[in-house]
Amino acid sequence: MALVYRNGRPRFQRSVRRGGRVTTEYVGSGDFAILKALLDAEDREERAEQREQERAERDRLDDLEHELDGLAEQARALAHEALTTAGYHQHHRGEWRKRRG
Amino acid sequence: MAKELELWTRARRIDAAVVKAFVDFAAGDGAGKEALRADLRADLHDFAVGLAGGSEPGPVERELIETASLCWFWLRLAEFQVSAGDHQGVTLHQSEHAEKRVERAHRRLLATLRTLAQVRKLGVPTIQVNVANQQVNLAGTS
Numbered sequence: 001m002a003l004v005y006r007n008g009r010p011r012f013q014r015s016v017r018r019g020g021r022v023t024t025e026y027v028g029s030g031d032f033a034i035l036k037a038l039l040d041a042e043d044r045e046e047r048a049e050q051r052e053q054e055r056a057e058r059d060r061l062d063d064l065e066h067e068l069d070g071l072a073e074q075a076r077a078l079a080h081e082a083l084t085t086a087g088y089h090q091h092h093r094g095e096w097r098k099r100r101g
Numbered sequence: 102m103a104k105e106l107e108l109w110t111r112a113r114r115i116d117a118a119v120v121k122a123f124v125d126f127a128a129g130d131g132a133g134k135e136a137l138r139a140d141l142r143a144d145l146h147d148f149a150v151g152l153a154g155g156s157e158p159g160p161v162e163r164e165l166i167e168t169a170s171l172c173w174f175w176l177r178l179a180e181f182q183v184s185a186g187d188h189q190g191v192t193l194h195q196s197e198h199a200e201k202r203v204e205r206a207h208r209r210l211l212a213t214l215r216t217l218a219q220v221r222k223l224g225v226p227t228i229q230v231n232v233a234n235q236q237v238n239l240a241g242t243s
Contacts, residue, residue, distance in 0.1 A: 058198075060126060061126075061202070064122060064123060064126055064175075065175070065202070065205070065206075067119065067122075068123075068171060068172065068175055068209065069209070071115060071119070071168050071171065072168050072172060072209050072212065072213050074164075074168075075164045075165050075167075075168040075213060075216070076165075076212065076213065076216045078161055078164060079161055079165055079216045079217075079219070079220050079225075080216075082161040082220065082225050083219070083220065083223060083225060086223070086225050088223055096219055096223055
């Protein structure tokens with residue numbers, strides 16, 4: 001979408017792809033073109049803002065998930081060590097068994 | 102005993118700030134969400150109490166219970182996001198991303214619960230010692 005001036009008159013047009021080629025399509029001219037360009041810019045701004053909000057929320061989700069991974073890993077490692085200290089060992093990464101002797 | 106003491110000092114309560122970060126994210130940071138945040142905290146607490154099953158867990162078990170509670174909370178949040186996304190017209194990519202998050206949350210919760218079950222089944226004994234005149238329960242050798 002673009003506002004261009006032809007012979008001093010505003011013209012609003014958009015680029016469309018047809019049959020693998022990009023061509024220009026006329027949308028409107030005069031006051032309508034200016035209004036359409038303003039609305040279009042506002043829409044783009046809103047979409048960019050929304051994308052930014054979504055990205056920020058995704059980043060926050062990722063951070064929290066990363067933190068939770070760390071906590072879960074730490075708790076399991078602690079349990080592993082407590083069991084080892086209590087005389088158990090993990091048989092082939094599966095069942096926990098009491099050490100003999 | 103030195104090893105048990107070291108384990109005890111490493112086993113710690115999940116920081117209240119961490120829990121707050123999770124609850125705030127789920128409820129939203131804004132004003133007017135206090136009731137929802139309180140409800141979510143109560144849910145988390147109830148889940149932990151349910152897992153403890155009326156007993157006073159040792160430090161290792163307690164850390165596993167608190168972690169499992171947070172994992173459960175995260176799973177609920179991830180599931181909610183998938184169902185909310187179904188009604189909000191999210192893209193296929195976003196939907197796949199959200200579903201993978203649910204799978205990871207599920208695996209994480211199960212792994213933590215499995216470890217908790219092992220610790221309970223094998224009955225990692227609890228030793229009581231007094232540190233600075235305060236009774237402390239330790240997971241330790243029998």
